[in-house]
Amino acid sequence: MADKSVLLTKDGLKKLQERLDDLKSVKRLEVAERLKAAIALGDLSENSEYDDAKNEQAWLEGEIKDLEEKIRNAKLIEDNADSDVVSMGSKVVLKDLEFDETEVYQLVGSTEADPDEGKISNESPVGIAINGKSIGEVVEVQVGENIIKYEIVEIKR
Secondary structure: OOOOOEEEOHHHHHHHHHHHHHHHHHHHHHHHHHHHHHHHOOOHHHOHHHHHHHHHHHHHHHHHHHHHHHHHOEEEOOOOOOOOEOOOOOEEEEEEOOOOEEEEEEEEOOOOOEHHHOEEEOOOHHHHHHOOOEOOOEEEEEEOOEEEEEEEEEEEO
16 A cells, blocks of 8 residues: 655654654653563563553554654645745635634644644645635635635735
8 A cells, every 4th residue: 555645844844753753762761661660560460550661662662653654755845936826835814704803824734733833734624725725815614514704815935
């Protein structure tokens, strides 16, 4: 099965690499110490500390494998000189036409999406609606039973 590309900004790739380095160099050692201490307690058959440490080790190795795969399949979002059209990596100022409020979002891949930081996935309803659109266009986004109308006010790089 072909690996799926993971769309990332340069900053997003850097954060994944830093997280991977931390897991490999710091967290692995911490888990190894927990395992060593739990083994020292003896009788592993009824040793909850040992079981917890083994479970954490399994989770950690799975997380490391997942991050390595994402980094291996990373496709960097290139800066697009055309800032008249929303594309991956664009920062977009949207005006909610009902409440007359503006919001700023950056369009990123799903791996990097973090709505609390204003980063929305290109696969999200808003991301799908604004991708490829221009300044001044109004998009409609279905949210549950409601439709929210946004006007694209500004596109930044």
